[in-house]
Amino acid sequence: MKEKNISELVFERFSLYHRCINKLFHQDNKEITDSKELSRLLNIDPSLIRRDLSMIGKMGKRGMGYSLQSLKSGVEEFLGKEKSWAVAVVGIGNLGKAILRYLAYSHSNYTITALFDTDSDKIGKEYENILIRNFEHIHPNENIEMGVITAPSSVAQKIADKLIASGTKAILNFAPIKLNLPENIFYREIDLIRELDTLTGMLCYYSKD
Amino acid sequence: MKEKNISELVFERFSLYHRCINKLFHQDNKEITDSKELSRLLNIDPSLIRRDLSMIGKMGKRGMGYSLQSLKSGVEEFLGKEKSWAVAVVGIGNLGKAILRYLAYSHSNYTITALFDTDSDKIGKEYENILIRNFEHIHPNENIEMGVITAPSSVAQKIADKLIASGTKAILNFAPIKLNLPENIFYREIDLIRELDTLTGMLCYYSKD
DNA sequence: TTTTGTGAACGTGTTCACAGCG
DNA sequence: CGCTGTGAACACGTTCACAAAA
Numbered sequence: 337m338k339e340k341n342i343s344e345l346v347f348e349r350f351s352l353y354h355r356c357i358n359k360l361f362h363q364d365n366k367e368i369t370d371s372k373e374l375s376r377l378l379n380i381d382p383s384l385i386r387r388d389l390s391m392i393g394k395m396g397k398r399g400m401g402y403s404l405q406s407l408k409s410g411v412e413e414f415l416g417k418e419k420s421w422a423v424a425v426v427g428i429g430n431l432g433k434a435i436l437r438y439l440a441y442s443h444s445n446y447t448i449t450a451l452f453d454t455d456s457d458k459i460g461k462e463y464e465n466i467l468i469r470n471f472e473h474i475h476p477n478e479n480i481e482m483g484v485i486t487a488p489s490s491v492a493q494k495i496a497d498k499l500i501a502s503g504t505k506a507i508l509n510f511a512p513i514k515l516n517l518p519e520n521i522f523y524r525e526i527d528l529i530r531e532l533d534t535l536t537g538m539l540c541y542y543s544k545d
Numbered sequence: 546m547k548e549k550n551i552s553e554l555v556f557e558r559f560s561l562y563h564r565c566i567n568k569l570f571h572q573d574n575k576e577i578t579d580s581k582e583l584s585r586l587l588n589i590d591p592s593l594i595r596r597d598l599s600m601i602g603k604m605g606k607r608g609m610g611y612s613l614q615s616l617k618s619g620v621e622e623f624l625g626k627e628k629s630w631a632v633a634v635v636g637i638g639n640l641g642k643a644i645l646r647y648l649a650y651s652h653s654n655y656t657i658t659a660l661f662d663t664d665s666d667k668i669g670k671e672y673e674n675i676l677i678r679n680f681e682h683i684h685p686n687e688n689i690e691m692g693v694i695t696a697p698s699s700v701a702q703k704i705a706d707k708l709i710a711s712g713t714k715a716i717l718n719f720a721p722i723k724l725n726l727p728e729n730i731f732y733r734e735i736d737l738i739r740e741l742d743t744l745t746g747m748l749c750y751y752s753k754d
Numbered sequence: 755t756t757t758t759g760t761g762a763a764c765g766t767g768t769t770c771a772c773a774g775c776g
Numbered sequence: 777c778g779c780t781g782t783g784a785a786c787a788c789g790t791t792c793a794c795a796a797a798a
Contacts (some may be wrong), residue, residue: 342750345789350740355721355759370757373658379588379723383760398797399756401713415742416749423741435737437639446741446745460613482744497715506744512564514588515664520790522747528644529734532632533560533624535691535715538731540625541551554767581780592769592782599781607780608773759781763792770785776778 341491348417349388352378356410360403370401417445424480424504426495428458428468428524429485431510436485440464448482454491474498481508489513551600556624560599561587563620570613579610626654633659633713635704636696637677640719644693645698649673659689663700679697683707691715698722 356377360366371382371389378385381466389395389402392410396402413416423439423446424431432451439446450473454460471487471494474480483499485492485507492511499507506522509515512530517523565586569575580591580598585711587594598604598611600618601711604694605611621627632648632655634641641660648655650668661680662668680703683689694701694716708716713729718724721739726732 343789344747346748347743347750348739350746351736351739354742355738372757377723381791382757383793384789386758387621387760387790394601394759398758400798401757409602411740413748414746417742421741421745430639430646434643438737442738444738445745446738453702462625481748490772500674506748507717508740508744514586522744522751524744526735526740527560528736529564529653529655530557530560530650531717531735532630532691533563534556535731535733536625536630536654537556537559537623537719538553539690540623540713541556542731552767581779590769591779593767595780596768596782603781605780608778609776610779619770758797759796760795761793763790765790766788768785768787771783773780773782775780 340391347376347385348381350411352380353385353388354408354415354417357404357408357411357435361408366404367400368403369407372429373401376537386433401469403458420445420446420447422447422449422479422481423451424448424452424474424478424482424499425484425486426452426471426499428453428463431484432484432486433463435486436466438463446482450478454487454495462471471495471498474502476502478502480504482508485509487509487511546740547618549600553602555597557589558589559620559624562594562597563617563626564625566613566617567695570617575613577610577612578616579605582610583667600665615694629656631656631658631686631688631690632696632710633657633683633684633691634693635680636674636710637662638658638695639746640747641693641695642672644695645673645675659683659687661704663696663704680707682703683711685711687711689713691717692719694718698719 360369371385375382381424392414395407396411426434427446428451436448441450451466451468453468455469458468461468480502483504484494487495489511492513493515494517509525511529569578580594583594584591595616601623604616604619611644615644632672634645634657636658637708645657648657658677662677663680672675689711692713696704701722702724705724718734
């Protein structure tokens with residue numbers, strides 16, 4: 337695909353860098369930072385931070401650190417934060433509403449442009465001034481850039497297929513089921529039970545004897 | 546702490562194994578499976594599955610595969626699924642409600658035993674027959690085994706401190722902020738913006754040229 | 755001197771390949 | 777023979793340690 341392969345872990349950390357840099361710059365009114373400070377704030381090894389940041393160009397000045405101004409713009413360019421992304425939420429239960437409201441009120445670069453559901457009781461209603469539509473009618477050229485699936489597992493695959501048919505290239509799935517997706521779709525999943533199971537598993541294993 | 550260190554990744558996969566084994570056993574009424582079948586269903590390399598499963602004892606029969614019955618009980622014991630875990634949810638907004646209802650209706654081994662909030666408008670109300678209490682009054686001996694923080698970042702640290710003071714040993718945090726926690730607390734976090742940022746970052750990076 | 759940027763070392767997690775057992 | 781269980785090889789991610797630059 338491209339010159340250098342970058343792992344998902346790097347993008348995840350960049351999201352943390354982005355949040356941290358913004359806090360230092362806008363809240364604390366700082367002008368510069370260094371890998372040691374970021375390390376302390378994020379609990380990430382300073383040399384890993386330097387390695388990550390060096391991927392977006394030689395951002396730092398030796399002996400000085402990083403200019404927050406230029407670091408911010410570098411990171412924002414890398415993460416695509418200079419543009420607003422059109423997000424569709426499919427499944428307007430409590431979780432869908434939580435995400436909708438969260439994105440609506442925290443000023444992020446994500447804009448909910450469409451809501452869908454499978455439930456005819458919900459279809460036709462509005463939520464936060466956005467009409468809830470039948471997910472069967474997701475049509476091509478919707479310009480959905482990211483789809484968030486918050487519907488039950490039983491319909492998750494159908495929803496994913498519809499989204500992909502409409503041109504969506506990235507999916508965040510909260511349904512606890514393995515989706516069959518083409519290779520070129522970017523995909524992440526969040527699975528509440530898996531998180532809880534991981535915690536209890538560790539509790540059990542590391543607590544006895 | 547113990548004889549062999551097991552990575553979080555292993556516990557995460559065991560959660561997937563658990564779900565998959567239950568489907569094969571109870572839904573498909575199968576009696577046996579093998580690493581190849583599990584691999585196909587979960588997209589995990591069969592030798593990794595065998596390695597994982599071998600951690601809970603020699604579960605399989607060479608030439609045959611695994612008895613779903615005994616695999617199920619082995620996995621459930623490993624993940625602590627034989628007992629019910631007392632979960633408190635702190636922050637009863639849409640997200641807290643989503644989790645509460647999800648856990649209430651999907652029969653899992655997690656039971657919400659307490660709800661807390663910081664907002665006096667919500668305190669005193671009930672949700673799904675559970676009283677919402679002031680998080681300041683989380684008291685010792687609550688017997689909260691896991692705490693789920695769905696409150697805003699600004700109060701997340703205070704909540705974590707209260708939970709830990711009451712004896713909670715595991716925390717799942719949805720607030721996008723680094724918590725300071727003692728070493729002996731098991732911790733996971735879910736960060737919506739980080740997930741979206743990771744997707745957009747990959748979209749940007751791998752789509753141009 | 756301070757802090758970056760990065761090759762090299764290290765550690766962790768996954769896959770290979772096959773011996774061992776049913 | 778078929779499939780598990782597992783050492784050995786490999787791949788990937790992180791940390792070390794230091795030369796280079798401000």
